[in-house]
Amino acid sequence: NAGVTQTPKFRILKIGQSMTLQCTQDMNHNYMYWYRQDPGMGLKLIYYSVGAGITDKGEVPNGYNVSRSTTEDFPLRLELAAPSQTSVYFCASSPRLAGGLAEQYFGPGTRLTVT
């Protein structure tokens, strides 16, 4: 299994451009998550999904959109990039059952700079 894969690894965007960060997992996990990690900070949850066709906002959803048309894929869309979105973005998945162990498996991250 490849686990959780993310593309691209690095990207530089100009203000106002848009892009999609790709995330794919091959572990048949129902739960998937997008986080951002600013320098020297912890993780902030952007969006998450508990299954195909279901998405929900996290702590910092503004400026982002997601979709979950398949179990495997959970792309994150930035429509109008702003410097405040400069960050490292992590995708994670989990086989989580309600009330059970909720181990999350993380991808390697996408480092995004908006100038």
Next chain:
Amino acid sequence: GEDVEQSLFLSVREGDSSVINCTYTDSSSTYLYWYKQEPGAGLQLLTYIFSNMDMKQDQRLTVLLNKKDKHLSLRIADTQTGDSAIYFCAESNTDKLIFGTGTRLQVFP
């Protein structure tokens, strides 16, 4: 609200023990977790503890849980340079994990 707090930095000499502390707020968390993040990488689960336990040992790692004080700690025995990383504690909340701010552990020779 939910908040998980950790100190930002810890510096230890190689061979000493490291203790990383965390306070959490959600007393209904079923599990509590420790994740490790090495430079340039994503987070990896290091260990976890079920909420009805007060201690868990796994080789060089010891997790202590004080539910009354909502305090979680991770002790690393015989700390090595390869243990240098950022360590995050996390509590579970329905469909999500709430992560702490992370503690950067630096090991010097």
